[in-house]
Amino acid sequence: MKNENWLSPAYYKDFCCKADKCRHSCCSNWRIPVSKEEYLKLITVECSEDLNRRIQNTIVMPETVTDSCYRYISFNWLGECPLNNDGLCSLHREKGEGYLPEICRLYPRSLKQINDVRIASCSSSCERVVEMLRENDALNIGEIKINEEPKLFYEVDEEDIRKMMVFDDLLKKDDETLSDKIAMICKIINKEEFEKDYFSNEDPLNSAIRLLSRFSSSNEVLDKIIEQISERYKEDNSLFEKDRTQFEKNFPDWMDFFERVINNSMIYECFPFVDKRADQTKVYKGLCATYGLLRLVCIANNAEEESEEKLVDAVSALFHLIDHTPFYYNISCIIDNTAILLKL
Ligand code: SF4
Structure with a gap:
């Protein structure tokens, strides 16, 4: 391991x-994939009887066994x-940090390399x-030394690097609303399709509720919020208007905060490269969905209980879904008009 410079x-x-x-x-509630090497180290570790019993109780076999996902550390009932x-x-x-599987040791950190640039960040989950x-300067980018190797590599051309920098600058612009800034990014990626989606006649709230329901069973907190949303807005959509006003009154800095959360996710996902299977001209859909679902989840959650802690819980629950599933890939396959979610 070398002590290298990283942007973070x-x-x-x-x-x-x-x-x-x-x-x-x-x-x-999280199954942790364990590599073959980590598994062998775990089951042969010299340790107390109690730890040995715990280890035996936690290991389960995945449906498909590979060297990198050889077993899971799974949760109990x-x-x-x-x-x-x-x-x-x-x-x-x-036994110390050296015995932890890599995911447990590193979570929530992500260590990626784009060409020869190393980027370290953390998941908002x-x-x-x-x-x-929540702090204003949390996302200021600087250089630090880190004693780790990158875990994921992206080879991209210079034009794509330039685009990433333009997206970062656009998001940090002061004189536009967050949804307008995201719209500008989307138009750079695929103007024609974005505009077709954006000007469709569908109702943004109904579309967001329908989309969110496709992702139930992601995690307990999010499931509860999804249930609450379908109950609350089932018969009376006008309640959403009232809840939105209340949320913006409780958190007048919501836009700057959402900007940092979305920008953090873009850094974490290496947007627009994200899931390597996803068509890059479609990844703007994931960005619009992130904005729309963030609005819907936080506004509805605030209607249930107004508190800083609840806001943090709702955001981290949503990013369990966005950062730890093929969210961008799934969105680009299952829904066309996510652009209208920028109107929420
Ligand atoms: S989710 Fe909680 S327990 Fe897990 S790394 Fe973050 S602060 Fe620690």
Whole structure:
């Protein structure tokens, strides 16, 4: 491992896991893929009887076994990782960080390399990251030294690098609304299709509710919000207008915050390269969907309970779905008119 220079948002160097203080720990309801090498290390580790029992209880076989996904560390019937002991990982505590599977050791960090540029960021699926993104300067990009190798590589041409920089500048423009800035980015990617979607006659709220319902069972918090949304706006869409006004009154800085959250996701996903299977002329759809679902989820959630913590929980729940599933790929396959979600 070399101590190399990495570009990263300002929050990265200050990130520290909340461990047992976390309301919705990443150690819940998540199957962790373990490589063959990590699995062999886990089952042969010399450790206490208690840790050994916990390890035996946690390993399950995936449907398709590969060297990189050889087994899963799976959750128990309570949705908790069997290695978790009062909010702290018993493997980490007893044997140290070196025994953790890579995903547990690195989460929520992402270490990527685009051509010869190394970019480190964190996923907004972690509540601590979202809390840090509430700060104005959290996303200022700087250079730091990191003792890790990149985990994902992207080879792209110079024109694409230039585009990424233009997108970043556009998002940081002061004199436009966030939805207008996203529309500008989308038009650079695929103006013709974006405009066709944007001017379609569909109702943005109904489209967003329909889209969100396609993603139920993503995680507990999001499922609860989805249920609440379909109940609340089922018969009376005008309630949404009232809820939107209330949300914007409670969080007058919502637009700047959403801008940082969306920009953070673009850095995390290496937008517009994201999922390598996704057609790059269609990835703008994922960006519009991210904006629309962020609005819908946060506004409806605020109608249920007005608090800073609830806002953070809703955002991190949504980014479980966006950052840890093939969201951009799925969106580009299942729905055409996500552009109208910019009108929410
Ligand atoms: S979600 Fe974030 S703060 Fe919470 S336990 Fe996981 S890494 Fe730590």
